[in-house]
Amino acid sequence: MAEVPSRLVLAAAALGLDAGRLRPLAGNSGSAWDAGGAVLCFASGPGRKWLSRGQPHPLLTWPVPGIIDRADFGDMTAVLLERLPGRDAGVAALPMPALAEPIGRACGAVHDRLATVPAPGQLARAAAADGAARTEPGWPALVQGWTESGGLDVIPPAARAWACRFMLADLASRYRPGDLAHVRYSLDQAEADTSQQADG
Numbered sequence: 404m405a406e407v408p409s410r411l412v413l414a415a416a417a418l419g420l421d422a423g424r425l426r427p428l429a430g431n432s433g434s435a436w437d438a439g440g441a442v443l444c445f446a447s448g449p450g451r452k453w454l455s456r457g458q459p460h461p462l463l464t465w466p467v468p469g470i471i472d473r474a475d476f477g478d479m480t481a482v483l484l485e486r487l488p489g490r491d492a493g494v495a496a497l498p499m500p501a502l503a504e505p506i507g508r509a510c511g512a513v514h515d516r517l518a519t520v521p522a523p524g525q526l527a528r529a530a531a532a533d534g535a536a537r538t539e540p541g542w543p544a545l546v547q548g549w550t551e552s553g554g555l556d557v558i559p560p561a562a563r564a565w566a567c568r569f570m571l572a573d574l575a576s577r578y579r580p581g582d583l584a585h586v587r588y589s590l591d592q593a594e595a596d597t598s599q600q601a602d603g
Contacts, residue, residue, distance in 0.1 A: 410445060410447075410479055411425065411436060411443070411445055411481070413476055413479075414443065414445050414474055414476070414479065414481030415443065415481075417474035417476055417481065418443070418472050418474050418481060418483055420438055420443065420483075424438075424439070425437065425438055425443060428442065428491065434446060438483060440486055441471055441483050441484060441485060441486050442468065442483070442484045442485075442486055443481065443482070443483055443484075444481070444482055444484060445479055445480065445481040445482075446479070446480055447478045447479050447480075468484040468485040468486070468487050469484070469485045470482050470483070470484060470485075471483040471484065471485060492506050492509070492510050492545075496541045496544075496545045497539035497540070497541040497542060497545065498539060498540065498541060499540075499541055500540050500541045500543075500544050502541070503541030503542070503543075503544035503545040503548065504544040504545070504547060504548035505548060506545060506548065507544060507545040507546060507547060507548025507549035507550075507551075507552065508548040508549070508551065508552035509548075509552070510545075510548075510549045510552070510553075511548060511549040511550065511551065511552025511553030511554075511555070512552045512553070514549065514552075514553040514555075515552065515553045515554055559600075560593045560594075560596035560597040560600060561593075561597045561600075563589065563592075563593035563596075564590055564593035564594050564597055567586050567587075567589050567590035567593055568590060570583075570586050571583060571586055571587065571590065574586075
């Protein structure tokens with residue numbers, strides 16, 4: 404059985420769920436758990452406000468899960484969400500390279516559309532990519548499809564360098580240095596590209 408975070412044990416109890424039956428869902432935050440026919444999520448700080456809204460942004464047209472139940476305790480909020488049909492993109496793509504690129508393109512298209520939506524003022528910060536996922540056979544194709552479809556390959560190198568520096572500072576207290584090696588590598592590439600662009 405996967406280890407259940409102590410805060411989620413409290414959240415499960417507040418919502419009348421058996422913490423021993425919860426299973427982690429794909430992702431790196433550890434805040435989304437399979438609760439059978441529903442999904443249990445939790446957040447603290449500014450993330451509480453957005454987690455508990457349960458309403459789509461007016462500019463988005465895809466479905467947003469409804470809130471079945473909610474519990475507030477300490478500085479935490481936990482919600483039990485409807486489970487929407489479909490499979491997690493990473494779970495579907497990583498073991499199957501033939502499907503990974505089209506799934507990546509679909510994710511990139513969503514990313515491109517989300518870029519037109521104003522971000523909430525207190526949006527929770529990003530999590531690092533799962534290191535284990537990068538060893539899966541579908542990872543390169545997933546990243547390639549996502550990059551092309553989302554137009555990530557045309558972002559100016561100075562902007563990429565800024566994003567990498569932000570990620571390294573933001574994630575330094577939550578991840579081991581080795582887990583962020585790919586971000587440092589991307590920063591080195593972006594800085595080299597910036598210098599080359601300035602010299603050219």
